[in-house]
Structure formats: structure tokens, C-alpha cells
Amino acid sequence: MGCSVAVAGASGYAGGELLRLISGHPEFELTAATAHSQAGQPVAAVHPQLTGLDLVLGRTEPASFDGADLVFLALPHGQSAALAAQLPAGVKVVDLGADFRLRDASLWTRYYGGEHAGTWTYGLPELPGQRAAIAASDRVANTGCxxxxxxxxxxxxxxxxxxxxxxxxxxxxxxxxxxxxxxxxxxxxxxxxxxxxxxxxxxxxxxxxxxxxxxxxxxxxxxxxxxxxxxxxxxxxxxxxxxxxxxxxxxxxxxxxxxxxxxxxxxxxxxxxxxxxxxxxxxxxxxxxxxxxxxxxxxxLGKGAAGQAVQVANLMVGLPETTGLSVFGVAP
Missing domain, CATH: 3.30.360.10 (Dihydrodipicolinate Reductase; domain 2)
Known part of the structure; x- marks a missing residue:
């Protein structure tokens, strides 16, 4: 059985790219996608490139992620922490926002404002030591683009x-x-x-x-x-x-x-x-x-966001990190 996956913030560009990659992933099963103002809309109405993906966007609330093994948070900066705190400890989470990237709380306040939510494992596998750290983590902060x-x-x-x-x-x-x-x-x-x-x-x-x-x-x-x-x-x-x-x-x-x-x-x-x-x-x-x-x-939207998030998630669930991802670009 594959890994049950959900996406919060699926109506945005990074969220749409996540849906595209997850839908073509051989081991991920997309079970839920949520949005704010677009909740209740079919995915294809928001992302026409995903016509054929039979899924309706739900509300971004904890109940929407019941049963998910892995949740991607593609929310605006500053909005991931509150939702992440309400997800069960056993659920793996990849945050595409900035909430958990910085170690220095004063820098968060200086550049983003508000209270610092904490620090998760940094999601760039190519840095020395990060691949093993990501694989051992249930909470990972994806890099900025x-x-x-x-x-x-x-x-x-x-x-x-x-x-x-x-x-x-x-x-x-x-x-x-x-x-x-x-x-x-x-x-x-x-x-x-x-x-x-x-x-x-x-x-x-x-x-x-x-x-x-x-x-x-x-x-x-x-x-x-x-x-x-x-x-x-x-x-x-x-x-x-x-x-x-x-x-x-x-x-x-x-x-x-x-x-x-x-x-x-x-x-x-x-x-x-x-x-x-x-x-x-x-x-x-x-x-x-x-x-x-x-x-x-x-x-x-690829290595700078959704692609990297899937690469990280692959490591978190014990899959080869290249699973479901393309090395090659699209041209013209």
C-alpha cells in the first residue's frame, strides 16, 4: 500500500505543482487537498492543467488531514505553525513556507515579523549531513526558492x-x-x-x-x-x-x-x-x-519548492529520493 498524502494550500502555484507531482508519483496516494477561498471548488477549476484529477478542495482545518501519513504545507509564510501544531505527532510534515527554517528567533522577527515558531530539520538533501537528518525526521522545513x-x-x-x-x-x-x-x-x-x-x-x-x-x-x-x-x-x-x-x-x-x-x-x-x-x-x-x-x-516551483518537497518526502518515508521526479526539463 502506498503512502497517504495530503496538501494544505493546494490552490497556489506551489500547491498546484505538488498536486501534479504527487498524482504521478508511484508510491504516493493523494487523499486530500485543501484551500482557503477556493474551498469547495474542483481541483481542475483552480488548476486547469490538472483536468482529470477528480478531487474537490477542502477547508484547511485539522480534520481534513485525518488518515494522512504525510502532509505538505504550501501555505503563506507565518501560517504553517498553527496548523502543524494540530497535526498528530505520527504524521510526517513538509513545510514549504518559512516558518521553521531559521534557527535564530531574532532573525525571524527582523525579516518576517511576529513570534518565531521554532526550527525543524532543514530540507536541502545536498548539504553535508542533511540527507541522513531528513530521513530521520518527521518534520522538515523545505528551502526557499x-x-x-x-x-x-x-x-x-x-x-x-x-x-x-x-x-x-x-x-x-x-x-x-x-x-x-x-x-x-x-x-x-x-x-x-x-x-x-x-x-x-x-x-x-x-x-x-x-x-x-x-x-x-x-x-x-x-x-x-x-x-x-x-x-x-x-x-x-x-x-x-x-x-x-x-x-x-x-x-x-x-x-x-x-x-x-x-x-x-x-x-x-x-x-x-x-x-x-x-x-x-x-x-x-x-x-x-x-x-x-x-x-x-x-x-x-520545482527544485525551489514542490519538487524539492517531494524529494525530501521520499527520504522521510524511506523511498529513493528520485522517485516520481524528473531530472530533465521541458522544452521549448
Whole structure:
């Protein structure tokens, strides 16, 4: 018998991607999906790409998850903790929000506001030691999308002493789905098409998470909204300290199924990772400044959210982490 799975917050973009992945998963049985304002609607009415999935969205309340072995929380930041506290101890939970990612309560208050809910196992299997920790956990905090993109590019370099952790600069462009599905003037097609615009400059909420995951002590990040629905492309630079960055990344990810250091001279682009759970990396050293440059691309709804959550859940229930996930993107 497969694992009974439920999704809270299934009406959003990440929630819809979770439903798609779970529905095609050979060992997961989707038994419930809930929403707030869309409760009572058939899934296909909210997510037309899931036509044929015969399920009605329920209300996001504890009773909706009765009988589930595993629950994904795809709720807005700050809303997961209250629901998680009402789920039985034996139920495994993967939170796609930020509620349980940070160890430092003061940083939660500074970047998100309100009371810190606590800290769960961090859900990035490619970090040293995390795969075993995830497999042994019943509660896991999935990474943020920018955090996954940047951490995969940066963490091995800091660990190997290849870059200065006190001198990291990131410029990263994200598709509009990263901002969620709520109606906002800044996300209207007329505002986004033909335009790049920075936002949350110098104060993005993923900065403390990235520093915590990578060991960086100073990180300047400029996020950019790009006129595309999904995908992240991050350019990470840092002062070089010695070891060849490409060799470090190649060694770190040699056996990883979802992280690919591209052939020399080939650079990542977002379209190549769309629909996949993969991250593409390339590194070089700037011939003028001598700084290390790493470019990282992934699908913010895949490896940056729902795909990563399924990868984590596979480990939690004892399955191969690649189960039900695609390494390959969709093109064109």
C-alpha cells in the first residue's frame, strides 16, 4: 500500500505543482487537498492543467488531514505553525513556507515579523549531513526558492575555502510565480512584460536562510523580477581564496542526481530546468577582478519548492529520493 498524502494550500502555484507531482508519483496516494477561498471548488477549476484529477478542495482545518501519513504545507509564510501544531505527532510534515527554517528567533522577527515558531530539520538533501537528518525526521522545513538556487552554488565553495564568506554578492532574477498567486498590481502582465524590476533590495527574507545554510557571514542580495512565469537565474560572486571553483563544485555534486555542473563554457539558463527538479551550475573566475562567479538556474516551483518537497518526502518515508521526479526539463 502506498503512502497517504495530503496538501494544505493546494490552490497556489506551489500547491498546484505538488498536486501534479504527487498524482504521478508511484508510491504516493493523494487523499486530500485543501484551500482557503477556493474551498469547495474542483481541483481542475483552480488548476486547469490538472483536468482529470477528480478531487474537490477542502477547508484547511485539522480534520481534513485525518488518515494522512504525510502532509505538505504550501501555505503563506507565518501560517504553517498553527496548523502543524494540530497535526498528530505520527504524521510526517513538509513545510514549504518559512516558518521553521531559521534557527535564530531574532532573525525571524527582523525579516518576517511576529513570534518565531521554532526550527525543524532543514530540507536541502545536498548539504553535508542533511540527507541522513531528513530521513530521520518527521518534520522538515523545505528551502526557499532563492535559498536553494544560491546555496547550491555557494555552500561547497565556502566549505572548501575557495571563496571569502565575508564577501558574497548575489544578483538573482525570478519568474512571477515566485510572488504567489494573489492579485497584485506589480504582477499584472502590463507591468511585467518587457521589464525587469528589482524588489526588496538589501532586505530580502531569504538572506538569513542562505547565510545559515552556506556559512556566509556577509551577503548582499539584489532580487529581480523577470518577465517569465517560472525559473530563477542567480549570479553569485565572491572573493577568490584559492581552490578552482569549478573543480570544487564538480567534486561536491559528482554523485548528486539533481545538481549538474555543466560542461566547461556552457552556461545555465532557466528554460533548461523548467518542469524539472534539477539545478544547473557553472563557475569561472573573472579575468579582471579575480572574483569567483557562479551562475545557478532552477525551476522555482520545482527544485525551489514542490519538487524539492517531494524529494525530501521520499527520504522521510524511506523511498529513493528520485522517485516520481524528473531530472530533465521541458522544452521549448
Amino acid at each position: 532563492y535559498a536553494a538556487t544560491i546555496t547550491l552554488a555557494l555552500a561547497p565553495l565556502i566549505a572548501a575555502g575557495a571563496v571569502d564568506p565575508a564577501d558574497v554578492v548575489v544578483v538573482a532574477a525570478s519568474g512571477t510565480s515566485g510572488a504567489g498567486r494573489s492579485a497584485k498590481v506589480s504582477l499584472l502582465a502590463s507591468e511585467v512584460m518587457g521589464s525587469l524590476s528589482p524588489y526588496k533590495v538589501g532586505a530580502h527574507q531569504h538572506v538569513p536562510e542562505i547565510k545559515q545554510a552556506t556559512g556566509a557571514t556577509s551577503l548582499s542580495m539584489t532580487p529581480v523580477l523577470a518577465p517569465m512565469p517560472r525559473g530563477i537565474l542567480a549570479t553569485v560572486t565572491a572573493r577568490a581564496l584559492g581552490p578552482d571553483p569549478r573543480e570544487v563544485l564538480s567534486a561536491a555534486y559528482a554523485d548528486e542526481p539533481f545538481v549538474h555542473v555543466l560542461p566547461e563554457g556552457v552556461w545555465p539558463h532557466t528554460a533548461a530546468t523548467a518542469g524539472s527538479n534539477s539545478c544547473h551550475l557553472q563557475a569561472t573566475v573573472d579575468i579582471d577582478s579575480g572574483r569567483v562567479i557562479v551562475v545557478s538556474a532552477l525551476d522555482n
